[in-house]
Amino acid sequence: MTSPIEWNVETTDGRARAGTLRTRRSVIETPVFMPVGTQAAVKGIRFEWLEDELDARIILGNTYHLFLRPGVDVIREFGGLHKFGTWSRSLLTDSGGFQVFSLSDLRKLTEDGVEFRSHLDGGKHFLSPEVSMEIQAALGSEIVMVFDECPPGDAGHDLTRKSLEMTARWALRSKDRFNELQDSGQDTGYRAADGLSGRQALFGIVQGAGHYDLRSESLAKTVEIGFDGYAIGGLSVGEEKDVMYGVLDHIAHQMPDDAPRYLMGVGTPEDLIEAVYNGVDMFDCVIPTRNGRTGSAFTSHGKINVRNAKFTSDKGPIDAECSCSVCQRYSLGYIRHLYQAGEMTAATMISHHNVAFFLNTMRSARTAIIEGRFTQFRTDFLAKIGRFAAESV
Ligand SMILES: [Zn+2]
Known part of the structure; x- marks a missing residue:
């Protein structure tokens, strides 16, 4: 059976890769950031903004949340x-x-x-592979x-081995049931009616916490x-940063060359750049929108919090280097006022900018890889972000 997705690595620069992932709904240039649509929406950002302006090609949906509310029958x-x-473009769902x-x-x-x-609501439910x-x-x-x-991120060797062995058995069961469903045509009728292939693609997950030998075994x-x-699962779950970077350095480049590599639920802009450096292609994380709701903005010079009194009369944008519609139109002083006044628009504006920043950071990384200057890009990016680290909130 041929894969329902097409994956090509166009260029490599060290371990870093620039690739193209084609699904039945969109062409995704990598490295790519996938905004998270937890409850069937990327919090605070309408789909027309994601498509028309931000040009996100793929977003993530959460099975757990949608299973509980509104429930599978409603979505069906x-x-x-x-x-x-x-949403008309690609969607990745977690398990x-x-x-x-x-x-x-x-x-x-x-x-x-x-x-x-x-x-x-405390109701009892059951999930299995x-x-x-289904x-x-x-x-x-x-x-x-x-x-x-x-x-847990700090799980010991024995516990982690037991867990990854079960994950492997569950992966096999997942694949068996997945294939049955794809072959049966169950739940694919509405996609076929739109002229799309009914088949979905299935990704496996490498676990192993902070233990390099177990990561290799799981892979x-x-x-x-x-x-x-x-x-790569099980990172950014409470372990120290150097543990996460160590695992990425150990495992990412060992993953198959001829398939996309996805780092789940990570992380800050610097985490993404480090992972790209080690050969990861795809990312998702809630922090652009979660931080947006608390007034925290990512910029090319590091993180700022718009609540800071020093921005009261700031006539400049959140980030002078950002081309998003919020930065093109609104001043930091105005957004700070909205935030202080409890206007929901503040949260949506900062979230919008943050998602733009993450998407654009991956686009810049991609360009740097294609032009063979990713190592320099990484050094410059990290230095610039760190420059105002002391002011971070
Ligand atoms: Zn912006």
């Missing part, structure tokens, strides 16, 4: 997640595993799957993630099963 009734919210382990209470974890109570594949088929994403277990097990793409 609309003909999938794309039609529910009118729900990470949220079950981080958000819900009273989990009962067995070989079969995990029983948990909803963080919304099979159920996760939900993601109904959501209709272009890229589906296997259902994995994510141990070998995952590659042996065989997936359309490979993700």
Whole structure:
């Protein structure tokens, strides 16, 4: 069976790669940042802004949240997640595993799957590799993630090994159920009606916490099963930064060359640049919008908080080097006033700028890779961001 996605590495510069990922819905130039649409929306940003101005080619949807609310039946009734919210480009859905382990209470974890109570109303639910594949088929994403277990960032060697062995068994079960669903045509009718291939792509996940030998072992097990793409999971879950960078340095370049590499749920702009340097292609993280809601803006000179009194009469934009519509039109002093006055527009403006900053940072990295100057770009980028680190909030 040929893969439903097409992946080409166009250029490499050291370990860094510039590639193109084609799905049934969009062409994605990498390295790429995927804004997170937790509840079927990227918080504070309408889809027309994401498409027309910010030109995001792929966003992420959260299986756990959508499973609990509005529920799979409602999304199925609309003909999938794309039609529910009118998003027309690519969508990657996570498996729900990470949220079950981080958000819900009273989990009962067995070989079969995990029983948990909803963080919304305490209702009892069950997720397993099979159920996760069924939900993601109904959501209709272009890229589906296997259902994995994510141990804490500081998990010991024994616990981590047990966990990654179960993750490998779950990955196999995910793939089996995924293939059954793709072959059966269940939940693919509405995509076929739009002239799109019904088939989704499936990515495997490499676990192993901060243990290099276990990361290698997990990678070998995952590659042996065989997936359309490979993700690094279990980072940015409470471990120290040098542990995360060590794992990236160890494992990213060992992942298959002929498939996209995706670092899940990470991170700050400097984390992204470090991961690109080590050969990662795809990223997602909630921080552009989460920080946007708390007044924190990412700029080419580091992070600022618009609440800071020194911005009261600042007539300049959030970031003079940013081309987003917020920076083209509004002053920092005005946005600070909106934030202080509790105007929701402040949060949407800062979120909008932050998403633009993350997308543009990856575009600049891509250009630098293509032009063979990524190492210099990385040095300059990190120096510039660090310059005002002392002022960060
Ligand atoms: Zn901007």
